[in-house]
Amino acid sequence: MTKLLDLAISAGATILAIYADTIDVSRKGDGSPVTEADTRAEAIILKGLAEIAPDIPVVAEEAVAAGRIPAPSARFFLVDPLDGTREFISRNGEFTVNIGLIDNGAPVAGVVYAPALGEIFWGTAGEGAFGAHVVDGRIRRQTGMASCKAAPKHLRAVASRSHMSEETRAFIERLGVRDFASAGSSLKFCKIAAGLADIYPRFGRTMEWDTAAADAVLRAAGGMVVTVNGAPLVYGKRDQAADSAFANPYFIAAGDREFLSSIRDQLH
Template identity: 50%
Template sequence: MIDLSDLVDAALLGGREVMRVYAGGFETRRKADDTPVTEADHASERVVVAALARIAPGVPVVAEEAASEGRVPDHAERFILLDPLDGTREFCQRSGEFTVNIGLVENGVPVAGVILAPALGLLYAGRLGKGAFRAAVDADGVAGAPEPIATRRAPSALVVAASRSHGVEAASAFAARLPVERFVQRGSSLKYGLVAEGAADLYPRFGRTMEWDTAAGEAILVAAGGGVLRLDGSPLGYGKRGRADAIDFANPDFLAYGDPALVARLFEAG
């Protein structure tokens, strides 16, 4: 078994590289899909992939920057999804709301995950059946004591997590039929952390995401008591390749939630 603590250590290595670049000057380039990329993306990916090779020899790693260049390893029941810098836009804007995401997938299901927000000094992690936690991370990239987290029972008025830059109007329209107290906007995969720790109740996501964006967050959220479903109520699923209607590893719209009873009522109501 791959230890969650080893995945945490790998993410911390990536976070140190990200912050090294963040502290200095950097150039932003555009990839073929017109998304931004910086040296921080590549530096983080290099050190995390090397760490994962030591931690889990023989387990394929599907990493965002390698995949964008067409380098995708063969994989089957067990593989790792890596986003070395989720929220590159936020990184370039220096908002601090960017993360390193590592998710372990088995039989199409994320079973362990780590989300590290190095500029915020915050880490989330979890393993299916073992629970989830958050921890503070100091300026040297060292994680403190873990604090267990769990989702909450949905209150009468909901807190909805939303992206700062993607699908905001569609998420607002979806939430318009719900009793909403307020929206909380966060960049990158930090929305999963909000729901997992009970600071938000729903995260509806519209528009394309990739599996390396979501695997770590889904693993943590499920470990904390919540879940992720497509808008038709089916699982999101991982390792999606060879489809006629979507590029490899792309996700459909989905709903991340904290209280299973709430989402059951939503799907029953249509």
């Protein structure tokens, strides 16, 4: 994990150098924005993973957009070099570097680094989840094991800052959420893992590289991510009849697994 943390921090340093300068934005085939920070950070991560784990294939956002997709494998990395490109462009700081490891459809390890905020989170199945501050490129003041809490009577929800949908709003209202906050990128999962929020509903489009690393952190902290059918969110989805490869269905992330079971009837 130490090497993955160093790799995420290295990619983050490149992103911050561009963040401090002029940000040139172009558009991918699907109309989503992409910047030099996305491509340069991904190149750093791909090079590093090839050295760290040369036998494990990598599915990376910008590589997939360019048509470079590895053959299916039970064990593979999912990489989003800059999750929250819109947050990066608007300079609100809520963007992240994401490296997740998948094993037989489940996220088993992940690193989420928010370079502009100086925050990093990581988790490994069976070993727990952690958070720390990054100062001058080094991990400082480790906050210790992230902790999911049992869902309280008055729920605290977090949802997308840039991609809020009416379905998400309606779901939050049905649950009677008292406290609501918006946040960018994969930080929403990390807020739950750290016990700062209880639930994150996402009734909008996401891709596997958007969620894998933070999903791994949340699961390592004791939480869970399920689809609207109540099944765990799985990874490595190819040849989907209703959507493109690696696209996620709608999902709900929560720190309390029993709570997710209790609201199953409201997920549909």
